[in-house]
Amino acid sequence: AQRVTQPEKLLSVFKGAPVELKCNYSYSGSPELFWYVQYSRQRLQLLLRHISRESIKGFTADLNKGETSFHLKKPFAQEEDSAMYYCALRASGGSYIPTFGRGTSLIVHP
Amino acid sequence: ETGVTQSPTHLIKTRGQQVTLRCSSQSGHNTVSWYQQALGQGPQFIFQYYREEENGRGNFPPRFSGLQFPNYSSELNVNALELDDSALYLCASSPADKEDGYTFGSGTRLTVV
Numbered sequence: 001a002q003r004v005t006q007p008e009k010l011l012s013v014f015k016g017a018p019v020e021l022k023c024n025y026s027y028s029g030s031p032e033l034f035w036y037v038q039y040s041r042q043r044l045q046l047l048l049r050h051i052s053r054e055s056i057k058g059f060t061a062d063l064n065k066g067e068t069s070f071h072l073k074k075p076f077a078q079e080e081d082s083a084m085y086y087c088a089l090r091a092s093g094g095s096y097i098p099t100f101g102r103g104t105s106l107i108v109h110p
Numbered sequence: 111e112t113g114v115t116q117s118p119t120h121l122i123k124t125r126g127q128q129v130t131l132r133c134s135s136q137s138g139h140n141t142v143s144w145y146q147q148a149l150g151q152g153p154q155f156i157f158q159y160y161r162e163e164e165n166g167r168g169n170f171p172p173r174f175s176g177l178q179f180p181n182y183s184s185e186l187n188v189n190a191l192e193l194d195d196s197a198l199y200l201c202a203s204s205p206a207d208k209e210d211g212y213t214f215g216s217g218t219r220l221t222v223v
Contacts, residue, residue, distance in 0.1 A: 004152075006152075009150075034211060036211075036212075043113075043114075043214045043215065043216055043217075044153070044200065044202075044212075044214040045213075045214065046211030046212065049211065086152050086153070097143065097155055097158055097166045098155075098212075099155065100145075100152035100153045100154075101152050102150070102151050102152045103151075103152050
């Protein structure tokens with residue numbers, strides 16, 4: 001079975017502060033990890049995937065297989081980063097059916 | 111290129127009734143997945159359709175059923191509605207030959223009273 005845990009329901013920071021949204025997973029095979037984001041009044045959308053190893057909107061996430069984590073980081077938070085963030089996992093090579101965490105609400109104060 | 115559209119946006123039903131939710135996939139996408147999102151929770155996978163066949167199913171009872179049509183649009187049917195079925199139902203489409211992630215619809219908010 002695969003499971004995604006996002007321990008924080010809410011993360012509140014001030015503009016310019018570093019942000020780390022935590023994601024831990026449980027899966028016995030080789031996982032693929034994703035971060036999805038939902039801005040206010042917008043649809044859920046893909047932010048980044050670990051395979052791409054890219055930075056999107058200043059966010060990065062590194063897959064740490066030893067710690068089974070895929071934390072989302074940004075060195076300097078912006079107000080427009082305020083949103084719900086969902087970590088998701090899928091089995092590598094299988095159908096694209098990701099399992100989502102419960103989400104973390106990020107609020108960036110001015 | 112059109113996105114994923116879902117209808118209706120909101121719906122109120124009575125316990126025991128049946129409901130049908132509809133989804134039009136994004137152009138070029140032949141795979142459709144349905145998720146249930148309860149308040150304060152992440153999306154929970156219901157099932158996925160690929161080329162009109164069910165391609166995977168989550169931990170939902172048989173009263174949750176679906177269809178995919180030749181144009182790749184899809185329906186989610188729920189029979190014998192229960193109060194706990196109240197949730198946001200999300201449809202997501204993806205191209206089977208690429209793994210760029212889902213394109214989500216805005217969802218249908220179902221309230222069962």
